[in-house]
Amino acid sequence: MASQRTVAADAFARKQVSRTGRPASSPRMGLPAQPSPLRPSSLPLDTVLVGDCIAAMNALPASSVDCVFADPPYNLQLGDAGLLRPDQSRVDAVDDDWDKFASFPSYDAFTREWLAAARRVMKPNATLWVIGSYHNIFRVGSALQDLGYWILNDIVWRKANPMPNFRGKRFTNAHETLIWASRSAESKGYTFHYDALKGGNEDLQMRSDWFIPLCTGDERLKDDEGRKVHPTQKPEALLARTLLAATNPGDVVLDPFFGTGTTGAVAKRLGRRFIGIERDPGYAAAARERIAGIETLSQASLLVAPTKRAEPRVPFLSVIEAGHVRAGETLTDERGRFRATVRPDGQLDNGLVIGSIHKIGALVQGLPACNGWTFWHTERNGRKTCIDSFRNEIRATMAGA
Amino acid sequence: MASQRTVAADAFARKQVSRTGRPASSPRMGLPAQPSPLRPSSLPLDTVLVGDCIAAMNALPASSVDCVFADPPYNLQLGDAGLLRPDQSRVDAVDDDWDKFASFPSYDAFTREWLAAARRVMKPNATLWVIGSYHNIFRVGSALQDLGYWILNDIVWRKANPMPNFRGKRFTNAHETLIWASRSAESKGYTFHYDALKGGNEDLQMRSDWFIPLCTGDERLKDDEGRKVHPTQKPEALLARTLLAATNPGDVVLDPFFGTGTTGAVAKRLGRRFIGIERDPGYAAAARERIAGIETLSQASLLVAPTKRAEPRVPFLSVIEAGHVRAGETLTDERGRFRATVRPDGQLDNGLVIGSIHKIGALVQGLPACNGWTFWHTERNGRKTCIDSFRNEIRATMAGA
DNA sequence: AGATCACATGAATCACGAT
DNA sequence: TATCGTGATTCATGTGATC
Numbered sequence: 001m002a003s004q005r006t007v008a009a010d011a012f013a014r015k016q017v018s019r020t021g022r023p024a025s026s027p028r029m030g031l032p033a034q035p036s037p038l039r040p041s042s043l044p045l046d047t048v049l050v051g052d053c054i055a056a057m058n059a060l061p062a063s064s065v066d067c068v069f070a071d072p073p074y075n076l077q078l079g080d081a082g083l084l085r086p087d088q089s090r091v092d093a094v095d096d097d098w099d100k101f102a103s104f105p106s107y108d109a110f111t112r113e114w115l116a117a118a119r120r121v122m123k124p125n126a127t128l129w130v131i132g133s134y135h136n137i138f139r140v141g142s143a144l145q146d147l148g149y150w151i152l153n154d155i156v157w158r159k160a161n162p163m164p165n166f167r168g169k170r171f172t173n174a175h176e177t178l179i180w181a182s183r184s185a186e187s188k189g190y191t192f193h194y195d196a197l198k199g200g201n202e203d204l205q206m207r208s209d210w211f212i213p214l215c216t217g218d219e220r221l222k223d224d225e226g227r228k229v230h231p232t233q234k235p236e237a238l239l240a241r242t243l244l245a246a247t248n249p250g251d252v253v254l255d256p257f258f259g260t261g262t263t264g265a266v267a268k269r270l271g272r273r274f275i276g277i278e279r280d281p282g283y284a285a286a287a288r289e290r291i292a293g294i295e296t297l298s299q300a301s302l303l304v305a306p307t308k309r310a311e312p313r314v315p316f317l318s319v320i321e322a323g324h325v326r327a328g329e330t331l332t333d334e335r336g337r338f339r340a341t342v343r344p345d346g347q348l349d350n351g352l353v354i355g356s357i358h359k360i361g362a363l364v365q366g367l368p369a370c371n372g373w374t375f376w377h378t379e380r381n382g383r384k385t386c387i388d389s390f391r392n393e394i395r396a397t398m399a400g401a
Numbered sequence: 402m403a404s405q406r407t408v409a410a411d412a413f414a415r416k417q418v419s420r421t422g423r424p425a426s427s428p429r430m431g432l433p434a435q436p437s438p439l440r441p442s443s444l445p446l447d448t449v450l451v452g453d454c455i456a457a458m459n460a461l462p463a464s465s466v467d468c469v470f471a472d473p474p475y476n477l478q479l480g481d482a483g484l485l486r487p488d489q490s491r492v493d494a495v496d497d498d499w500d501k502f503a504s505f506p507s508y509d510a511f512t513r514e515w516l517a518a519a520r521r522v523m524k525p526n527a528t529l530w531v532i533g534s535y536h537n538i539f540r541v542g543s544a545l546q547d548l549g550y551w552i553l554n555d556i557v558w559r560k561a562n563p564m565p566n567f568r569g570k571r572f573t574n575a576h577e578t579l580i581w582a583s584r585s586a587e588s589k590g591y592t593f594h595y596d597a598l599k600g601g602n603e604d605l606q607m608r609s610d611w612f613i614p615l616c617t618g619d620e621r622l623k624d625d626e627g628r629k630v631h632p633t634q635k636p637e638a639l640l641a642r643t644l645l646a647a648t649n650p651g652d653v654v655l656d657p658f659f660g661t662g663t664t665g666a667v668a669k670r671l672g673r674r675f676i677g678i679e680r681d682p683g684y685a686a687a688a689r690e691r692i693a694g695i696e697t698l699s700q701a702s703l704l705v706a707p708t709k710r711a712e713p714r715v716p717f718l719s720v721i722e723a724g725h726v727r728a729g730e731t732l733t734d735e736r737g738r739f740r741a742t743v744r745p746d747g748q749l750d751n752g753l754v755i756g757s758i759h760k761i762g763a764l765v766q767g768l769p770a771c772n773g774w775t776f777w778h779t780e781r782n783g784r785k786t787c788i789d790s791f792r793n794e795i796r797a798t799m800a801g802a
Numbered sequence: 803a804g805a806t807c808a809c810a811t812g813a814a815t816c817a818c819g820a821t
Numbered sequence: 822t823a824t825c826g827t828g829a830t831t832c833a834t835g836t837g838a839t840c
Binding site: 568 | 810811812813814816817
């Protein structure tokens with residue numbers, strides 16, 4: 001039975017942490033390629049906790065996860081009053097419309113509660129993803145703004161094959177919305193693999209509208225009778241893009257509405273760690289079985305290419321010391337409009353002011369700022385060379401050392 | 402002076418309705434093709450009222466308009482420093498006073514007030530459109546749900562040519578969101594021209610994601626010195642699709658944030674009546690002059706504007722997500738001279754450098770540029786397949802999207 | 803006349819580490 | 822915590838000048 005294979009989140013909430021619920025045959029999941037340091041050992045990594053997500057999150061240590069992906073319940077009329085109404089109120093009205101309208105406050109309370117619990121668990125630079133449709137996403141967006149989250153983007157998942165509108169009364173509802181938010185407006189150091197996404201998009205910035213098919217075919221979990229196990233299983237491609245964009249290998253991703261574990265499956269494949277929380281033992285069991293069959297991609301393919309900003313800093317003085325540029329030499333911009341003289345201390349002199357390559361570059365152009373490395377050029381045999389190429393040579397020699 | 406040509410909304414609010422503010426030389430605008438019956442004669446049709454939109458709406462008779470289109474302030478939270486492009490030029494951002502709110506609660510209060518005023522003016526089967534971005538749309542959506550509006554769709558305006566993200570810190574913010582809502586859940590008789598939209602969309606249901614260019618070129622209103630008159634003028638194509646979908650000829654469209662009158666211009670062209678409310682006399686004057694130059698299309702030509710097809714740009718990442726190529730797989734050129742490994746983020750790795758299919762293709766050949774789509778091949782059962790064929794398969798699934 | 807290039811610009815919550 | 826110096830960063834489209 002699924003329930004025998006589960007980790008009880010309530011037990012975890014009482015600090016009686018036990019991972020023995022995971023079947024012994026289950027392999028270790030998602031060995032981290034680059035484990036984050038200082039992670040509390042009490043985190044139930046690569047585990048599916050069964051129980052209420054708010055209690056389970058409140059039992060986790062604060063500031064302990066790098067990313068949250070949440071696919072909360074959308075529909076306010078599911079009749080699952082226990083989940084949607086933390087105040088335990090139950091609406092017996094048969095009138096759907098009244099039910100929906102009356103339940104906004106309780107849905108909002110539930111939303112605020114789980115968003116607050118998630119925020120506590122997030123590291124200062126962690127980010128949160130939430131997916132929803134027009135039924136709930138406005139409630140979610142307002143709540144997370146009210147709680148101090150800082151929205152970075154809203155992302156449109158454009159469905160390749162949406163369900164048509166059968167009655168012809170509306171536009172085909174062909175998309176869902178994801179909100180990507182940092183923990184607060186001050187969280188400037190969040191992870192975003194800008195260059196990787198750009199490189200995977202023909203060297204153009206990745207936009208906020210993503211075209212991805214629904215989860216169908218072999219990817220869709222089915223039971224013995226061929227029925228879908230979960231009504232709203234998300235495509236792995238969607239999760240892959242979010243995790244590639246906003247996490248590093250080894251990062252911990254928390255999913256408080258784990259369902260059948262798409263987040264865990266993708267996290268494991270991409271060398272991330274996961275913590276799943278799921279109320280339904282059947283879903284949790286299906287998720288475990290699914291994730292056990294996933295293999296992590298090779299570490300080499302997961303390595304994050306260093307960004308330009310992360311490369312070692314090279315003083316312009318080093319370029320002179322290395323002999324690429326001589327003191328007393330004249331530098332010009334690419335078109336030869338501006339000139340400055342190289343001083344032996346690594347500063348430039350335009351005849352009036354002495355300063356850094358950046359400062360003098362900005363000055364001669366009358367601009368507030370300038371990247372001197374790409375602005376200034378040397379001339380050798382009538383050919384102009386950007387001084388940034390000398391920096392690259394020095395960096396290459398540093399890499400070998 | 403603009404202020405001499407305006408209709409004072411405050412005066413209208415005091416029931417001292419006067420349309421003499423409209424210059425005598427101004428032609429009658431937007432003669433209705435099929436006037437709706439029972440319209441109160443006191444409606445200031447095809448007029449721009451100047452003043453506070455809430456007061457002006459409260460002065461209109463209840464249940465009198467067929468549609469509302471609203472482009473409220475977005476409550477953008479601008480950094481103090483402003484934003485510089487990579488070439489150090491400054492972005493002409495929205496920093497107008499009308500977009501400044503002290504806090505979310507004050508924005509929410511404003512939003513609730515104008516939404517409530519609009520709802521009173523709406524006929525029982527009228528619908529409301531609101532456009533916004535992630536800065537404000539969640540507040541708006543929550544507020545209108547709270548007020549009893551019934552959301553029919555959220556629509557994504559995918560911008561053909563959005564402003565890039567200059568700092569590489571986020572996804573390109575390439576869309577805005579429209580909410581389409583009826584006055585209440587009981588409003589079952591709202592107008593929706595399903596068949597017309599389908600007919601104008603190659604016999605496919607019109608989806609909730611619309612691909613439309615920004616308002617630029619001749620359509621963009623400019624002052625004598627070539628500067629844009631309004632910072633956020635919307636494209637007429639966007640308004641045209643909303644009005645064609647949700648109104649009939651002769652219907653009255655109310656725009657409480659009229660700006661430079663895109664709603665009025667499109668309404669007149671399509672044979673709808675309009676009521677514009679605008680706080681700024683300068684904008685109102687520009688709107689009047691603009692609308693005066695519009696001619697109503699003949700009845701026969703009131704067809705759905707043909708949908709602009711999205712340039713079906715496909716990221717190489719999508720090819721991996723779709724399973725055509727696996728992360729970790731090796732790609733070669735047609736003759737098998739060069740090799741590179743596919744990364745899960747859609748980049749290639751030739752063992753030394755990580756980059757896009759184009760960049761690595763160029764690199765291995767020592768060429769300045771390369772079309773990676775036609776250069777790289779997979780090998781299956783000894784047969785080589787160009788990765789461009791996978792792109793074509795994905796494009797086939799994008800038909801209609 | 804047509805092609806090419808240089809430049810401008812659009813609702814934007816847009817840096818970061820060392821000292 | 823604040824200040825300061827380095828130096829990273831853009832896509833589609835329209836307009837007007839130049840070849």
